[in-house]
Amino acid sequence: MTASDVSHIRNIGIISHIDAGKTTVTERILFYSGETHKMGEVHDGQAVMDWMPQEQERGITITASATSCRWGEHRINLIDTPGHIDFTIEVERSVRVLDGAVAIFSAVEGVQPQSELVWRQADRYRVPRVCLINKMDRLGADHEHVLRQMEQRLAARPVLLQLPVGTEGGFSGVIDVVEEEMIVFSETDLGRTVERKPVPLQHEEALRNARLAVTEAAADFDDQVMSDFLEGRAVESERLKLALRRGTISCRIFPVLLGSALRNKGVQPVLDAVCLFLPSPLDLPAMIGRHPGSGEAESFSCDANLPLRALAFKVMAEEGRRLTYVRIYSGRMKQGASVLNPGRGAGERIRHLFRMHAHRREEVPEAVAGDIVAVAGCQATLTGDTLCDPEHPLLLEGVAVPEPVVSVAVEAKGAEDRGNLLGTLDYFQWEDPTFRVHEDKETGQTILTGMGELHLEIIVDRLRREYGVQVKTGRPRVVYREALRREVVRREVFQTIAERRPEQAELLLRLTPTSRGSGVRIILPTPVAPITPELLAAVEQGIMEACHGGCLTGYAMTDLEVQVVEVPVEPGVAPSEPVLRGAAQRGVVLAAREGKPMLLEPIMKLELETPADYLGKVLGGLQQKRGKVEGLDRRGEMEVVRASVPLAEMFGYMTELRSATKGRASYTMEFQGFDEAPAEVQERFGLAGKGRSGGITSG
Structure with missing residues (x-):
C-alpha cells in the first residue's frame, strides 16, 4: 500500500449516548456503501453490527464491532461503539486507536450524560469529530437547542454545515450551506438516490446567514478566507472546505450535519464529511513510544517502511482461542511473522490476519501502517499491549481502564x-x-x-x-475503596528465612492522604549502590500489592501517596528482591492501619427525565436516597433533574421510579467518583465513623 493509498484510509468510530442512533447510522453506511444489500434494523434485532444475541434481544450495543467499507476512493474502517455506561471500556479502547469520530446527538434529547462522557474520552485523545444531529423527524426536534448545549456542556465550537428542509414529521432534506444547494433523498429506493437542487426562495436568507457563520469559522484557519470575510467577498466552496478541514483536524471546530437515519435521510453527506474533514493516518502528529529498558522517548510517523509498532486495543475469546484487534502505527504486519510484546517480554506469532466486517472476516496476507485488523495467534497479549519488531522494541501508551464499582x-x-x-x-x-x-x-x-x-x-x-x-x-x-484520614510515617523491619539463612530488609515509609480521584502515587528514592533499579522495582511491586489488597476490609486503597523515604542497608550488602517486596507490602498495610482508614463509596452522576406532575415525588425519592440535586432543566414537556447519588442506593431504582411515575420517567447515570461512605457503613466494616483529618503518626 502506497502513501497515497494510506491517505485515503479513515479510521473512525461512531460515539454517542445510548439510543441516539449509532447502530442505525452504521447500518445505513454499510447499505449505501454497498457493503450490505439489506438494511438491518435495531428494533427488529437484525442489525449487522449488533451480532451478539444479547444485543439483538435488548436493542443495544454491548461490544465495539469493527467493519470496513469503501466510499468513493476512500476505505473506511468503522467501529460502532456502545452507548451504555456499563460498557464504557469499549468506547475508551476504541477511541484510543481512532483517527476521527462521528458524534451523534438526538435532535430531541440533545447532549445527554453519556454524550458528555464519550466526548471527554475523545478530547483526552484529541480525536477530531464530525457531528450528526439525528432524529430530525421526531416531534420536538430542535437542532439549534442541541448546538447551544454543545457550546455550554461540551465547551465545543460547533459549525452548522446544513439547514433543515421541513420540521419534525415534515423533515424532507437538508440545505448544504457550503455548496449552497438543497439535498433530497428518494423515498422510493430507501434513500439511495440523492438529488441536489437549487435552494427554494424561502430559505435563501437563512442560507446567507448560515454561510456567513461558516465563513467566519473557516477564517480562523485560512488567511485568504479571513481577508475575503473582512472585505465582504464571497469565498469559493473548495477553499472553505480546506479551511474547515484544518480546523476540524486541530479539534478547534466540529462540523455539524442534520439527518434522520431511520427515515434514510442525511447519511450519505455524513460519509462525504468523514472523507472530507476527518484525517487520514498521515495527517496525524508523530506518535511517541518509550524504550522498555531506559524509558527514553522516541517519536515516529505513520510509515510502512519503519519498524513495526502496533497497539492491541481489544481481545475476543472464541471457543477458547484469542482474536486480537490491533491498530498498526508504523511498519508492516505479515502472516507468519514473529513479533514482540515488550510490555510482557513475550514473543508472539501472527498466524492469520483478518479485515473484519462485524462478525464476518476477510483474510489478508499483510497489513500496513494506518490499518486496523484482527490477528489470530497472540497468546499473551491483552488490551493496551504493544506489538513491535523484535529488533526495535518500543512501548506505546496503553488504554485507560476505569475501575469497576x-x-x-x-x-x-x-x-x-x-x-x-x-x-x-x-x-x-x-x-x-x-x-x-x-x-x-x-x-x-x-x-x-x-x-x-x-x-x-x-x-x-x-x-x-x-x-x-x-x-x-x-x-x-x-x-468500596479504602482511604486514609491522616499521614503516617513508619519504619518497617522485615525478617524472613531465605535459603536456610535469615535475611532482613528495612524501609522508611511515609503515607499521605491525597485529594479525591487522585489514585495511588508512589515516590521511590534514587537508586544508589548497592540498591539497584531492579530492587526498587520490587519495592514498588510490594507497595502496589498492598494497595490493591487494602489494609482492613479487603477493598483497594486509593487517594494515597506512598513515599519510600530511605532504604537503609549495610555497606555493600543489599537485601534480595523477595525480602524487599515483603517489607514494602507489610509496611504499607501496617502503616495504613495507623492512618485512621475509612471507606469511600462510588457516587454516580444521574440525569432523570420526568413529567412535571411527578417532579415533587421524584425529588423526594432522591432525597431519601442521599441524592444531591445539582440542577433542574426543562426539555419540551419534561422536567430534567441532574443529581449525584450513591451507587449503593440505586439498585432496583428503575422499578421504583416507574412505579412512582406510572412508567413515564427514565434516567441514565455514569460514574462520577468516590466519596466518604456514611458512618453506618464504616461501622459495619469495623471502621470508625467520621473523624478529624490531619496530624501525623509515627510507627
Whole structure:
C-alpha cells in the first residue's frame, strides 16, 4: 500500500449516548456503501453490527464491532461503539486507536450524560469529530437547542454545515450551506438516490446567514478566507472546505450535519464529511513510544517502511482461542511473522490476519501502517499491549481502564459447571479489562466485579449461552475503596528465612492522604549502590500489592501517596528482591492501619427525565436516597433533574421510579467518583465513623 493509498484510509468510530442512533447510522453506511444489500434494523434485532444475541434481544450495543467499507476512493474502517455506561471500556479502547469520530446527538434529547462522557474520552485523545444531529423527524426536534448545549456542556465550537428542509414529521432534506444547494433523498429506493437542487426562495436568507457563520469559522484557519470575510467577498466552496478541514483536524471546530437515519435521510453527506474533514493516518502528529529498558522517548510517523509498532486495543475469546484487534502505527504486519510484546517480554506469532466486517472476516496476507485488523495467534497479549519488531522494541501508551464499582457472588449449580467456571471466566477477563474475578477468603465464593448491574448480567448470560455453564447469583454489591484520614510515617523491619539463612530488609515509609480521584502515587528514592533499579522495582511491586489488597476490609486503597523515604542497608550488602517486596507490602498495610482508614463509596452522576406532575415525588425519592440535586432543566414537556447519588442506593431504582411515575420517567447515570461512605457503613466494616483529618503518626 502506497502513501497515497494510506491517505485515503479513515479510521473512525461512531460515539454517542445510548439510543441516539449509532447502530442505525452504521447500518445505513454499510447499505449505501454497498457493503450490505439489506438494511438491518435495531428494533427488529437484525442489525449487522449488533451480532451478539444479547444485543439483538435488548436493542443495544454491548461490544465495539469493527467493519470496513469503501466510499468513493476512500476505505473506511468503522467501529460502532456502545452507548451504555456499563460498557464504557469499549468506547475508551476504541477511541484510543481512532483517527476521527462521528458524534451523534438526538435532535430531541440533545447532549445527554453519556454524550458528555464519550466526548471527554475523545478530547483526552484529541480525536477530531464530525457531528450528526439525528432524529430530525421526531416531534420536538430542535437542532439549534442541541448546538447551544454543545457550546455550554461540551465547551465545543460547533459549525452548522446544513439547514433543515421541513420540521419534525415534515423533515424532507437538508440545505448544504457550503455548496449552497438543497439535498433530497428518494423515498422510493430507501434513500439511495440523492438529488441536489437549487435552494427554494424561502430559505435563501437563512442560507446567507448560515454561510456567513461558516465563513467566519473557516477564517480562523485560512488567511485568504479571513481577508475575503473582512472585505465582504464571497469565498469559493473548495477553499472553505480546506479551511474547515484544518480546523476540524486541530479539534478547534466540529462540523455539524442534520439527518434522520431511520427515515434514510442525511447519511450519505455524513460519509462525504468523514472523507472530507476527518484525517487520514498521515495527517496525524508523530506518535511517541518509550524504550522498555531506559524509558527514553522516541517519536515516529505513520510509515510502512519503519519498524513495526502496533497497539492491541481489544481481545475476543472464541471457543477458547484469542482474536486480537490491533491498530498498526508504523511498519508492516505479515502472516507468519514473529513479533514482540515488550510490555510482557513475550514473543508472539501472527498466524492469520483478518479485515473484519462485524462478525464476518476477510483474510489478508499483510497489513500496513494506518490499518486496523484482527490477528489470530497472540497468546499473551491483552488490551493496551504493544506489538513491535523484535529488533526495535518500543512501548506505546496503553488504554485507560476505569475501575469497576459493582460486584456479585456466583456459585456453580452442578459439579460439571464448577469444573468449567473459573476457566471460562478467564476468557472474559482476556476480553474485558473492567471485569475482575476473585475468591472471597471468608466464604470461598467466586466474586465477579464490573461496571454495573447490566455488565455483570451480560457476563452471566454469556456464561450460560456460549459456554453452557449454569450459575446462581447473589445480590449485587457496591465495591468500596479504602482511604486514609491522616499521614503516617513508619519504619518497617522485615525478617524472613531465605535459603536456610535469615535475611532482613528495612524501609522508611511515609503515607499521605491525597485529594479525591487522585489514585495511588508512589515516590521511590534514587537508586544508589548497592540498591539497584531492579530492587526498587520490587519495592514498588510490594507497595502496589498492598494497595490493591487494602489494609482492613479487603477493598483497594486509593487517594494515597506512598513515599519510600530511605532504604537503609549495610555497606555493600543489599537485601534480595523477595525480602524487599515483603517489607514494602507489610509496611504499607501496617502503616495504613495507623492512618485512621475509612471507606469511600462510588457516587454516580444521574440525569432523570420526568413529567412535571411527578417532579415533587421524584425529588423526594432522591432525597431519601442521599441524592444531591445539582440542577433542574426543562426539555419540551419534561422536567430534567441532574443529581449525584450513591451507587449503593440505586439498585432496583428503575422499578421504583416507574412505579412512582406510572412508567413515564427514565434516567441514565455514569460514574462520577468516590466519596466518604456514611458512618453506618464504616461501622459495619469495623471502621470508625467520621473523624478529624490531619496530624501525623509515627510507627
